[in-house]
């Protein structure tokens with residue numbers, strides 16, 4: 001297994017910023033914008049009755065960051081990756097005014113095994129070196145010299161990830177599978193060939209990887225197995 005340097009975005013990759021933000025704006029301004037209906041990167045377009053200042057105001061409030069919750073299994077998978085010997089760096093393009101509260105009320109609270117030394121603040125994420133980057137923003141992955149893992153989010157649902165050389169994931173279980181695939185590529189190839197009659201069973205038994213049904217069908221067909 002290769003030891004990887006894994007770059008991980010924060011907002012809407014390891015936590016649900018947008019969900020908390022929409023709830024907060026609805027509560028303050030009496031609007032009724034549905035989180036699920038948002039399709040734009042720019043939240044201002046979803047709140048046409050509010051000014052840009054009103055939309056962004058919650059992000060500098062400590063109380064707001066206390067309402068931002070982690071994504072399911074993000075903490076478990078990141079801790080697992082560290083225990084496997086991988087390096088984790090949080091790479092976030094956060095505005096400087098938000099950093100302290102965001103770190104204290106979200107990152108260090110829900111991901112206490114990640115220290116400030118492993119946080120990189122960067123707008124041009126393509127400048128950062130690593131083996132994998134997990135991010136919900138396609139513009140942070142495009143052109144980067146790393147394996148590109150796109151976390152599904154409302155604003156990127158219509159984006160063609162595979163056309164841009166990215167792997168789309170829907171949850172942190174999928175991220176874990178991506179990490180295993182990159183770190184253990186050689187061992188996986190050998191193991192899959194040796195178990196080509198039942199690769200799905202092999203992946204589950206030896207790697208703890210459970211595939212989606214369509215992935216199982218695809219894999220068996222590629223390897224020429226019968227199950």
Ligand SMILES: [Mg+2]
Nearest residue numbers: 009011012136
């Ligand atoms: Mg993000």
